[in-house]
Amino acid sequence: MNIGFIGLGNMGLPMAINLLKAGYQVTGFDLVQSQLDAFAKEGGKTVANANDAAKNVDVLISMLPASRHVEGLYLGDSGLLANTYPQTILVDCSTISPKVAQAVASAAQAKGFEMVDAPVSGGTAGAQAGTLTFMVGGQQSAVERIRPLLEKMGKNIFHAGANGAGQTVKVCNNMLLGIQMLGTCEALRLGIANGMDPKILSDIMSKSSGRNWALELYNPCPGVMDNVPSSKDYAGGFGVDLMLKDMGLATENAEALEASVPLGKLAQQLYEAHSKAGYGQLDFSSVFNLK
Numbered sequence: 001m002n003i004g005f006i007g008l009g010n011m012g013l014p015m016a017i018n019l020l021k022a023g024y025q026v027t028g029f030d031l032v033q034s035q036l037d038a039f040a041k042e043g044g045k046t047v048a049n050a051n052d053a054a055k056n057v058d059v060l061i062s063m064l065p066a067s068r069h070v071e072g073l074y075l076g077d078s079g080l081l082a083n084t085y086p087q088t089i090l091v092d093c094s095t096i097s098p099k100v101a102q103a104v105a106s107a108a109q110a111k112g113f114e115m116v117d118a119p120v121s122g123g124t125a126g127a128q129a130g131t132l133t134f135m136v137g138g139q140q141s142a143v144e145r146i147r148p149l150l151e152k153m154g155k156n157i158f159h160a161g162a163n164g165a166g167q168t169v170k171v172c173n174n175m176l177l178g179i180q181m182l183g184t185c186e187a188l189r190l191g192i193a194n195g196m197d198p199k200i201l202s203d204i205m206s207k208s209s210g211r212n213w214a215l216e217l218y219n220p221c222p223g224v225m226d227n228v229p230s231s232k233d234y235a236g237g238f239g240v241d242l243m244l245k246d247m248g249l250a251t252e253n254a255e256a257l258e259a260s261v262p263l264g265k266l267a268q269q270l271y272e273a274h275s276k277a278g279y280g281q282l283d284f285s286s287v288f289n290l291k
């Protein structure tokens with residue numbers, strides 16, 4: 001199976017490398033030269049534009065920042081739908097608006113393509129280890145055809161429902177993650193203000209009812225855990241601006257459906273303040289330092 005991979009960033013690069021390791025032929029493209037170089041160093045083939053990455057491949061995977069990048073990649077006269085053979089299955093792993101995912105998939109289906117939305121959870125560590133969770137929206141037949149491929153990058157592959165359903169699950173999940181990270185930071189800060197060792201505090205809360213993913217696997221306090229962004233000056237990982245984007249997806253979605261998400265709205269404001277203070281490119285756990 002030949003694969004095209006567009007978007008070799010913090011997530012896309014390790015995902016594409018896992019496909020190479022599994023023996024697939026992978027042709028990669030990114031707008032940033034250093035990302036192309038890193039992929040070539042691992043034995044990946046690189047090309048100079050997106051349409052070349054999608055040429056003669058069985059599956060085309062995209063892993064881009066936000067809705068507008070995905071629309072730009074697939075739609076329009078120079079987009080992939082106008083320049084790729086419909087035999088190619090299209091798999092968008094970016095986290096984007098469920099509405100945009102549905103619109104792009106409809107445009108793809110109108111041209112004879114099978115397309116799924118397949119956002120992921122598990123962070124850059126999960127991408128490197130090949131243990132991501134995939135939340136897939138689309139037709140069962142397309143999901144089953146790409147399942148063996150997704151299993152090379154992830155451990156849990158869920159078919160959430162029709163096109164857009166993968167994104168809906170992802171938006172709900174990340175709203176919860178964003179809120180939990182802020183709560184975890186507050187609890188740690190309060191303990192530290194009381195003179196507690198953050199490691200002891202984290203160990204105890206991790207075995208108590210406050211346990212959660214941010215506390216146990218992605219601790220935001222520097223020095224508590226190795227190999228997490230907080231212990232690397234909050235470099236890499238999942239950017240504040242990407243979390244802010246996901247909070248925006250959640251609150252916009254909630255407004256359109258008149259669903260009540262007061263904590264989601266408050267969390268969005270806090271990530272926005274942190275981004276505006278100049279920390280948008282740091283990992284989202286740096287919100288630990290929000291004053």
Ligand code: NAD
Binds near residue numbers: 007031124238242
């Ligand atoms: P990133 O910014 O590190 O990578 C995105 C890459 O896409 C960049 O290298 C950029 O140059 C490239 N790009 C943008 N437009 C392009 C185009 N038109 N053609 C080719 N390349 C293009 O972001 P990331 O952390 O890898 O996240 C990617 C997506 O995955 C986002 O939607 C994010 O919300 C989601 N996500 C991230 C994490 C995480 O922990 N980082 C976890 C789960 C989901």
